[in-house]
Amino acid sequence: MVNTIIGRKLGMTQVWDDNDNVVPVTVVQAGPCVVSQVKTKAHDGYDAVQIGFGDISAKHVNKPLAGHFTAAGVEPMRYLREVRVEKGEEHTTGDKVTVADFAEVKAVDVIGTSKGKGFQGTIKRWNFARGPMTHGSRNQRRPGSIGQCAYPARVRKGLHMAGHMGDERVTVKNLKLVRIDAEQNLMLIKGAVPGGKNAIVQVRMA
Secondary structure (H helix, E strand, O other): OEEEEEEEEEEEEEOOOOOOEEEEEEEEEEOOOOEEEEHHHHHHHHOEEEEEEOOOOOOOOHHHHHHHHHHHHHOOEEEEEEEEOHHHHHHEEEEEEEEHHHOOOOEEEEEEEOOOOOOEEEHHHHOOOOOOOOOOOOOOOOOOOOOOOOOOOOOOOOOOOOOEOOOOEEEEEEEEEEEEOOOOOEEEEEEEOOOOOOOOOEEEEE
């Protein structure tokens, strides 16, 4: 069984549960995803399947990918992801993964790319405290000391400093799967997931 599906984040809304409590949810249009390649331990050294999501015109597919889709006997797809499975030989190209496969799932992990926030200082990026806002203070939003003098006489690797913030792979684990709509391929996931509207995410069974 493939435990992951690719989807598009549509936005956030709220629904009511059985106890009339308001639950904030993220709406994800997930699948249907088509298996475009099967990898087995005997042939490739590990078991996995490649799934695709999203329509794309044939004129926008390069020749290597066009040959890949033709050999698999599936229509071209915009987004491809590889998912590990227990037994690759049990899957075949053309199989579909839909939200109906998540009917009995209670919690999911969502993998996506966070919103990019550009170049930011240490206060916003790492929650540093600011300096005194008094007359004569020259250390209001500066990071302060970043190293030692005599030893090791350099800035240590991995030190929190100003730099590019966001736009990185983020995994949010154990989010409650509130509801699915198999007819419209929708998943309602409690809370927020990485990325902005129309961002591509992977939803994995927790």
